[in-house]
Amino acid sequence: MKKFITKLMIMSIYVVLGFSLAYQFKTLSARNTTAFAGSRTNDYNILNELEDLKNEKLAIEQRNNDVLEQINRFEQSAANQNYFTEDMKKELDDSRIVLGMTDVEGQGIKIYLNIKPSIFNTSTSYLTDDEITYLLNELYFGGAEAISINDTRITIQSSIKMTKDNSNLLLNNIVIPVNKLITIKAIGDKDLLDKAVNFPSVKEYQALSYYDIKTEKSDLIRLPKYINTYNFDSIEHFNASK
Amino acid sequence: MKLNETSVFVFIAALSLGLLISLNINFNRNPSAAVLSAQQYRDAYNLRQKLRKDITNLNEQYYNNYSKLVKYKDSNSSYQKILKEISDELELNKLILGSTEVVGEGILITLEDGELVFENTIEAQLTNWERLIHDKDIRITITNLRNAGARAISINGIRVINTSSFICAGEFILVDGVKHAAPYYICAIGNKEVLMNYMTGSESHLKFMEYFRQVKVSVDKQDNIRIPAYIGNMNHKHMVKAQG
Numbered sequence: 001m002k003k004f005i006t007k008l009m010i011m012s013i014y015v016v017l018g019f020s021l022a023y024q025f026k027t028l029s030a031r032n033t034t035a036f037a038g039s040r041t042n043d044y045n046i047l048n049e050l051e052d053l054k055n056e057k058l059a060i061e062q063r064n065n066d067v068l069e070q071i072n073r074f075e076q077s078a079a080n081q082n083y084f085t086e087d088m089k090k091e092l093d094d095s096r097i098v099l100g101m102t103d104v105e106g107q108g109i110k111i112y113l114n115i116k117p118s119i120f121n122t123s124t125s126y127l128t129d130d131e132i133t134y135l136l137n138e139l140y141f142g143g144a145e146a147i148s149i150n151d152t153r154i155t156i157q158s159s160i161k162m163t164k165d166n167s168n169l170l171l172n173n174i175v176i177p178v179n180k181l182i183t184i185k186a187i188g189d190k191d192l193l194d195k196a197v198n199f200p201s202v203k204e205y206q207a208l209s210y211y212d213i214k215t216e217k218s219d220l221i222r223l224p225k226y227i228n229t230y231n232f233d234s235i236e237h238f239n240a241s242k
Numbered sequence: 243m244k245l246n247e248t249s250v251f252v253f254i255a256a257l258s259l260g261l262l263i264s265l266n267i268n269f270n271r272n273p274s275a276a277v278l279s280a281q282q283y284r285d286a287y288n289l290r291q292k293l294r295k296d297i298t299n300l301n302e303q304y305y306n307n308y309s310k311l312v313k314y315k316d317s318n319s320s321y322q323k324i325l326k327e328i329s330d331e332l333e334l335n336k337l338i339l340g341s342t343e344v345v346g347e348g349i350l351i352t353l354e355d356g357e358l359v360f361e362n363t364i365e366a367q368l369t370n371w372e373r374l375i376h377d378k379d380i381r382i383t384i385t386n387l388r389n390a391g392a393r394a395i396s397i398n399g400i401r402v403i404n405t406s407s408f409i410c411a412g413e414f415i416l417v418d419g420v421k422h423a424a425p426y427y428i429c430a431i432g433n434k435e436v437l438m439n440y441m442t443g444s445e446s447h448l449k450f451m452e453y454f455r456q457v458k459v460s461v462d463k464q465d466n467i468r469i470p471a472y473i474g475n476m477n478h479k480h481m482v483k484a485q486g
Binding site (some may be wrong): 007013014016020021031040042046050054059060063068071074075078080089093096103105106107109114129133134137138140144147154156157158159161173175180188213222227228233235236238 | 289378
């Protein structure tokens with residue numbers, strides 16, 4: 001009996017040891033030692049900074065919205081004075097919507113792009129600006145009125161290119177990793193947009209075939225406004241009398 | 243002291259276990275609680291860059307909006323002044339929206355199909371495919387012009403707007419549903435030097451078309467390019483200003 005208890009104790013010690021070794025191995029693997037990992041202090045600093053920056057962004061957005069609300073009240077009071085000004089105000093509001101100067105909402109679709117797991121397939125290819133502009137083109141052909149990628153609004157002055165090392169997408173100078181989930185939202189006729197993306201050849205275009213592409217129709221999609229500033233240099237209205 | 247095999251194994255196992263536990267226990271709950279993997283650190287770094295850029299842009303927008311509000315609040319501010327502000331902003335918006343005819347310096351790009359080979363071989367078909375201009379070439383050219391800072395663009399005299407699409411239709415390319423055939427004349431207003439350098443750089447798509455596919459490409463700087471207003475329907479049926 002005593003022998004049996006001793007063996008049981010040894011066995012339990014080995015079980016705990018095995019568990020600890022496995023846990024240690026898992027922790028070390030997760031560190032991904034081939035690439036640079038920040039020191040613990042750096043990690044703590046960057047996480048703290050992220051929190052501060054998020055709060056700062058929320059605060060400036062709130063201040064901006066307050067100012068825009070006041071501007072709108074002044075303009076509305078002027079617009080109420082006569083039909084001419086009312087029309088002009090309507091046209092201005094409309095131009096702000098189309099140019100992406102306000103948050104917009106409406107029916108449409110969400111598209112989720114996620115790289116397929118490549119356990120047995122070593123020839124994975126990541127998407128580039130070519131595939132992204134191809135998808136956007138198909139969506140516009142399907143009648144999209146406004147589009148965002150990872151909540152960054154696409155406008156007529158948006159830049160869509162690759163980073164210098166060709167590894168990630170650079171949208172309005174914001175890095176979009178191509179090995180992570182990419183979410184495209186488009187406002188327009190949801191059925192037409194869904195058809196445009198799910199047309200057989202669309203999902204097979206170049207590197208798109210390496211991605212799981214899921215679409216989701218929605219009755220209400222909200223897109224954020226374009227937060228870059230428009231440039232009006234080098235361009236002016238045509239004046240026939242000049 | 244009697245030493246047997248089991249005791250030695252138990253001793254080593256217990257020692258290893260003690261070491262592992264002590265290595266993993268952390269009494270200091272402060273900074274070391276946050277340990278990121280390289281991938282998580284990269285994501286955090288990218289997010290930080292994005293947030294910083296967002297804040298810079300939002301501050302710029304806030305400054306512009308606040309300046310406008312100050313003008314409105316000006317004690318001398320009158321209906322006429324507000325009307326002028328509305329009119330001025332609307333005119334600026336129309337410039338880039340595409341609802342008005344515009345002029346400015348820029349570049350003119352001419353794209354023409356290369357010389358075709360009239361042979362009934364697979365090689366000849368592939369060569370001809372490369373020498374033709376496709377919807378992809380137009381799409382990439384327009385994207386590159388926007389990346390280079392073009393303020394207004396037209397193809398064969400048709401204004402390109404934010405929602406314009408370019409789709410292949412046999413020997414034609416549909417630009418917003420309207421058929422166009424080669425040659426394609428693409429006008430772009432913007433800083434002509436910047437546009438020229440960007441579009442004709444050694445790794446540009448136009449150079450690739452010209453040297454590797456023998457498509458006929460020419461790019462010329464212009465001091466005065468005129469681009470017409472968009473003549474299609476710019477109404478939006480489904481999109482409204484978000485509430486709240």
